[in-house]
Amino acid sequence: MREAWPIRRYRALQDGELRRTLARVLPRMAEGRVRAYEDDPEAEVRRVRARDRRREAVRNPGLVERAMAAIEARGGRAAQVRDGEEAAAYLIEIARRRGATRVVKSKSMVTEELELNQRLAAAGIEVRETDLGEYIIQLAGERPSHILAPAIHRNRSQVKDVFVDAATGFGVEAPASDDLDVLTAFARRQLRADFLSADIGVTGGNFLVAETGTLILITNEGNADMVTTLPEVHVALVGMEKVVESFEDLTDLLPVPAMNGVGRRLSSYTTMISGPRQPGQLEGPEEFHVLFVDNGRSQIRGTPFEEVLTCVRCGACYNVCPVFRQVGGHAYGSVYGGPIGSALTPLLSSLRYAHDLPESLCTLCHACVEACPMDIDLPHHFVALREQAVREGLKPKGVSLTYRTWSHWWESPRGYRRSIRLARLAQRLYERRGRLQGGPGLLGGWTRTRDMPPVARETFGEWWERQEERRHG
Amino acid sequence: MRVRLFVTCLIDIFQPETAKAAVRILERRGAQVSVPEAQTCCGQFAYNAGYRDEATALARHFVEAFAKDEADAPIVALSGSCAAMVKEIYPELVGDDPRFPALHDAVSDLSEWLLENPGPAAAGGEQIPVAFHTGCHMRRLLGLSDEPKDVLRAAGAEPRTLRDADQCCGFGGTYSMSEPEVSTAMAEAKLQRFQEAQLEGAAALVGSDWGCLLHMAGRLSRTGRDAPVLHLADVVDLADTGPLTAGRLREAGTFGRRGER
Amino acid sequence: MVESRPIEEFTARWRSLTGIFHDARGQDPRTALGKVLTDLVPEAGPALVFEDPGFPVPDMAEWLMGFGYEPIVVRASAAGPVDVDGLPWERKNLKEAAARAALGISTGAWAVAHTGSVAVYGDRDHGTWPSLLPPAHLILLRADSIYATLGDGLRRLHFEPGGLPPEVKLITGPSSTGDIEGQPVIGVHGPARVGVLLVDAH
Numbered sequence: 001m002r003e004a005w006p007i008r009r010y011r012a013l014q015d016g017e018l019r020r021t022l023a024r025v026l027p028r029m030a031e032g033r034v035r036a037y038e039d040d041p042e043a044e045v046r047r048v049r050a051r052d053r054r055r056e057a058v059r060n061p062g063l064v065e066r067a068m069a070a071i072e073a074r075g076g077r078a079a080q081v082r083d084g085e086e087a088a089a090y091l092i093e094i095a096r097r098r099g100a101t102r103v104v105k106s107k108s109m110v111t112e113e114l115e116l117n118q119r120l121a122a123a124g125i126e127v128r129e130t131d132l133g134e135y136i137i138q139l140a141g142e143r144p145s146h147i148l149a150p151a152i153h154r155n156r157s158q159v160k161d162v163f164v165d166a167a168t169g170f171g172v173e174a175p176a177s178d179d180l181d182v183l184t185a186f187a188r189r190q191l192r193a194d195f196l197s198a199d200i201g202v203t204g205g206n207f208l209v210a211e212t213g214t215l216i217l218i219t220n221e222g223n224a225d226m227v228t229t230l231p232e233v234h235v236a237l238v239g240m241e242k243v244v245e246s247f248e249d250l251t252d253l254l255p256v257p258a259m260n261g262v263g264r265r266l267s268s269y270t271t272m273i274s275g276p277r278q279p280g281q282l283e284g285p286e287e288f289h290v291l292f293v294d295n296g297r298s299q300i301r302g303t304p305f306e307e308v309l310t311c312v313r314c315g316a317c318y319n320v321c322p323v324f325r326q327v328g329g330h331a332y333g334s335v336y337g338g339p340i341g342s343a344l345t346p347l348l349s350s351l352r353y354a355h356d357l358p359e360s361l362c363t364l365c366h367a368c369v370e371a372c373p374m375d376i377d378l379p380h381h382f383v384a385l386r387e388q389a390v391r392e393g394l395k396p397k398g399v400s401l402t403y404r405t406w407s408h409w410w411e412s413p414r415g416y417r418r419s420i421r422l423a424r425l426a427q428r429l430y431e432r433r434g435r436l437q438g439g440p441g442l443l444g445g446w447t448r449t450r451d452m453p454p455v456a457r458e459t460f461g462e463w464w465e466r467q468e469e470r471r472h473g
Numbered sequence: 474m475r476v477r478l479f480v481t482c483l484i485d486i487f488q489p490e491t492a493k494a495a496v497r498i499l500e501r502r503g504a505q506v507s508v509p510e511a512q513t514c515c516g517q518f519a520y521n522a523g524y525r526d527e528a529t530a531l532a533r534h535f536v537e538a539f540a541k542d543e544a545d546a547p548i549v550a551l552s553g554s555c556a557a558m559v560k561e562i563y564p565e566l567v568g569d570d571p572r573f574p575a576l577h578d579a580v581s582d583l584s585e586w587l588l589e590n591p592g593p594a595a596a597g598g599e600q601i602p603v604a605f606h607t608g609c610h611m612r613r614l615l616g617l618s619d620e621p622k623d624v625l626r627a628a629g630a631e632p633r634t635l636r637d638a639d640q641c642c643g644f645g646g647t648y649s650m651s652e653p654e655v656s657t658a659m660a661e662a663k664l665q666r667f668q669e670a671q672l673e674g675a676a677a678l679v680g681s682d683w684g685c686l687l688h689m690a691g692r693l694s695r696t697g698r699d700a701p702v703l704h705l706a707d708v709v710d711l712a713d714t715g716p717l718t719a720g721r722l723r724e725a726g727t728f729g730r731r732g733e734r
Numbered sequence: 735m736v737e738s739r740p741i742e743e744f745t746a747r748w749r750s751l752t753g754i755f756h757d758a759r760g761q762d763p764r765t766a767l768g769k770v771l772t773d774l775v776p777e778a779g780p781a782l783v784f785e786d787p788g789f790p791v792p793d794m795a796e797w798l799m800g801f802g803y804e805p806i807v808v809r810a811s812a813a814g815p816v817d818v819d820g821l822p823w824e825r826k827n828l829k830e831a832a833a834r835a836a837l838g839i840s841t842g843a844w845a846v847a848h849t850g851s852v853a854v855y856g857d858r859d860h861g862t863w864p865s866l867l868p869p870a871h872l873i874l875l876r877a878d879s880i881y882a883t884l885g886d887g888l889r890r891l892h893f894e895p896g897g898l899p900p901e902v903k904l905i906t907g908p909s910s911t912g913d914i915e916g917q918p919v920i921g922v923h924g925p926a927r928v929g930v931l932l933v934d935a936h
């Protein structure tokens with residue numbers, strides 16, 4: 001059950017610490033993107049090519065099968081899973097077969113979406129998140145609040161509190177201060193032991209090349225490289241929309257996430273995995289599996305919303321969104337927050353489940369589409385989802401009545417003028433010292449926090465008419 | 474030259490002085506202003522909220538109201554957002570109306586018209602710093618961000634861009650009323666930037682959309698921080714009639730006073 | 735002939751990313767190694783060296799010992815990787831040795847000037863653990879393997895004699911994070927210090 005939006009909103013807006021952190025960090029990431037493009041005149045050309053390749057890829061339903069064949073040809077295993085239950089069953093089966101109990105994971109939104117950790121835990125498999133941000137929120141029992149920086153809602157002293165608690169539980173020495181190096185060193189030490197002892201590594205995938213079956217993982221910390229080379233089994237869960245056609249596509253695609261998310265030409269580690277370890281090789285897993293995840297994606301294919309599937313999860317739209325900057329990721333009450341989450345969440349599940357997102361967390365300022373490297377027209381999709389909400393009767397009756405009456409009156413100059421005369425009468429109830437205070441419905445929403453001038457004694461239209469009469473007699 | 478004024482509902486009803494100022498500055502620049510009387514509202518409020526049929530009806534009415542006469546005379550809009558509605562959204566609502574393409578091409582924002590039709594040179598002297606807020610639709614849908622600032626410069630003001638200028642002020646049409654909490658949080662973030670600009674000498678907050686401006690002025694007023702807030706047309710009108718000074722901007726742009734005139 | 739423009743661009747970008755770069759071309763490789771080691775590792779310790787059969791540096795282990803390091807050598811062979819005495823490595827032991835090392839040394843397959851990246855391979859003849867588990871990593875890079883753009887490097891992968899390696903990793907800077915307050919911290923899981931020693935093409 002999702003918490004209601006007013007509760008999420010209240011909690012977010014009164015969290016001063018969160019909002020200060022957002023105000024400090026997000027503009028920096030957004031500016032990084034702008035500067036990176038200024039620095040590299042050809043980046044724009046590459047971006048457009050990358051976008052076109054992604055658009056073609058999500059339209060091509062045969063790519064998953066091709067990718068599966070390529071993976072198998074190189075000694076990997078591939079399967080399609082419909083939902084979280086099927087994905088978990090696949091993993092549990094591997095764990096049973098190998099007697100495995102410990103999983104290390106690198107950051108993956110699709111596994112959050114599938115609630116994989118909870119499902120594996122229920123089967124007695126211990127899952128450790130290894131991305132620093134994910135590690136923090138896993139220990140704290142929270143959800144990610146930003147796709148690039150899942151723990152962005154916590155400041156250093158709040159992170160230290162989490163680590164101190166965890167250290168007590170682990171029976172190890174707690175970090176001595178909230179110095180960032182000290183906190184990071186604590187995580188490094190703890191997680192190193194987890195990497196070395198894990199049985200199975202689970203990752204997501206940034207892209208997957210159909211031609212060669214190559215899985216792409218992009219990180220800055222290096223945790224994905226641990227997860228994919230130290231355990232004997234690597235299982236990658238990849239959204240079916242992440243498949244691209246050819247290896248050549250990578251030239252333009254690989255830089256897109258880092259360029260647009262944080263303004264770097266490439267992240268620290270871009271890893272391309274094309275199979276399990278070879279005979280005579282010691283590193284890498286004995287088994288390499290790729291699970292192609294549907295979980296609602298195929299219901300988006302072929303609809304007017306299809307382009308949302310081209311998203312590369314770069315985070316650029318989060319970084320520029322003015323609503324996100326005020327409320328942060330938890331206010332979305334969903335795995336995918338931010339602008340793309342406001343479209344993706346209702347599209348992957350249902351509008352009834354999440355119509356608050358396109359409705360209440362967007363002012364239609366168009367900052368997201370301007371920043372999006374895939375040119376996903378999110379504002380357009382939000383309006384379309386709002387229209388769908390009207391059609392499906394998801395709007396409160398009073399709201400619909402207001403909009404319909406208002407529109408109807410203003411379809412004619414007579415109705416328009418009449419509404420103004422009525423407003424002049426009605427506003428006497430709410431006028432105090434030349435400003436409106438209180439009031440019903442939408443007006444009340446405004447005057448709760450802002451003053452409003454009253455309807456003018458003479459509108460411009462009325463004044464103009466008077467001028468015209470004077471002129472022409 | 475004939476010019477048709479696209480007043481926009483918010484200005485018509487709540488800020489008629491700005492429209493009067495617009496008529497004056499257009500006339501000073503040689504325009505013969507007409508105001509199509511049947512105009513009401515572009516319908517953006519309904520469109521944004523998902524009431525497409527209602528928005529389409531209002532768009533049809535707009536076409537009726539403006540297609541009556543002078544099909545080629547420029548239509549000058551006093552709100553970047555409303556101009557964007559006609560230019561960017563109307564094609565999907567009333568694109569099938571044979572009268573629409575001519576209207577589409579005729580619509581421009583006031584700042585564009587003023588740049589093409591410069592008026593009397595501003596009285597020389599000091600440039601008055603003002604903080605300029607570019608509305609999101611003006612910037613992103615119409616692609617205008619230098620134009621209004623150039624107009625201000627020609628009027629003897631020194632427009633200063635706010636820090637985080639890319640961030641929406643939180644107005645968002647009826648968003649400001651249906652989500653007052655988030656909307657106001659955004660206004661506060663914007664006003665913090667305005668206050669920084671004030672400390673650096675900005676004499677007023679100027680914009681091209683009374684939507685954004687009423688939202689911010691209303692917040693300033695509610696929290697007892699009255700500061701002059703003006704539309705581009707107000708500033709140009711002031712500059713036309715004398716040198717811009719902080720005092721004249723304050724006189725013309727203080728929230729409570731506008732309604733009382 | 736080695737084109738110099740990509741080398742210069744690579745050098746500048748790599749320096750801005752990691753700060754650790756030595757051009758050993760035309761120099762005594764032992765002296766150059768000594769210099770880059772002082773930048774990389776505060777104190778000598780175990781050093782994991784994955785020898786590249788296509789790019790042998792025969793005296794490396796000896797030099798490392800001379801600088802006070804304890805070389806842990808991994809040498810590819812037809813039967814799988816062996817140690818300095820020709821005894822086969824076991825996966826578990828190699829993992830532990832890599833985790834214990836203060837420094838990893840391996841070769842870069844190629845590099846990209848535009849992004850400042852070095853590609854390392856994980857296949858029969860190359861290992862990525864030296865680039866991952868120790869807190870510092872030294873990459874030996876041949877000057878003639880620097881490409882101008884990412885596309886040039888990626889295209890080359892199709893012509894690798896052993897086919898597409900199971901793992902190809904592009905390293906573009908040290909292991910880093912911005913996960914706490916968006917502040918950059920280096921050395922999260924992988925190495926905090928990554929150096930390139932640029933060597934002659936032969």
Ligand code: SF4
Nearest residue numbers: 311312314315317372
């Ligand atoms: S929608 Fe666009 S900007 Fe947002 S995460 Fe996806 S690709 Fe990036």
